[in-house]
Amino acid sequence: MAIELQLLVWSVGLAFVQVLVAVVGAALWHGLDTLLGNREYMSDVPGWGGRAERASINMIQNLALFAPLVLVAHVTGRTNATTALGAQIFFFARLAYAFVYPIGIPYLRTLVWTVSVIGLVLIFIQLL
Numbered sequence: 001m002a003i004e005l006q007l008l009v010w011s012v013g014l015a016f017v018q019v020l021v022a023v024v025g026a027a028l029w030h031g032l033d034t035l036l037g038n039r040e041y042m043s044d045v046p047g048w049g050g051r052a053e054r055a056s057i058n059m060i061q062n063l064a065l066f067a068p069l070v071l072v073a074h075v076t077g078r079t080n081a082t083t084a085l086g087a088q089i090f091f092f093a094r095l096a097y098a099f100v101y102p103i104g105i106p107y108l109r110t111l112v113w114t115v116s117v118i119g120l121v122l123i124f125i126q127l128l
Contacts, residue, residue, distance in 0.1 A: 025049020
């Protein structure tokens with residue numbers, strides 16, 4: 001399997017783990033009974049749990065950009081060393097982001113996000 005596709009699969013796995021971490025944070029704050037309910041009047045989760053939730057949402061948003069780029073590059077046969085590098089940059093930056101955001105390091109969080117976007121741009125440029 002191409003490295004870009006492998007990193008897409010690993011990115012989906014990372015997104016799933018991030019969702020689970022966010023659920024743990026919400027369960028610790030609200031309690032399992034609240035999470036099992038309709039959640040109509042549930043307040044935001046503060047602290048690391050809220051940051052984990054926002055990191056998870058951000059990962060899913062970025063995965064919505066990464067997946068089509070990787071799939072189009074693969075289907076059209078436009079994968080190369082640059083698309084592989086872009087996928088690696090994206091994945092490892094997103095992995096770092098999954099730790100940096102919940103820990104609460106604001107400027108580093110933005111820097112790591114920017115690095116992941118550079119990975120997306122590298123793949124995108126190869127498809128022009």
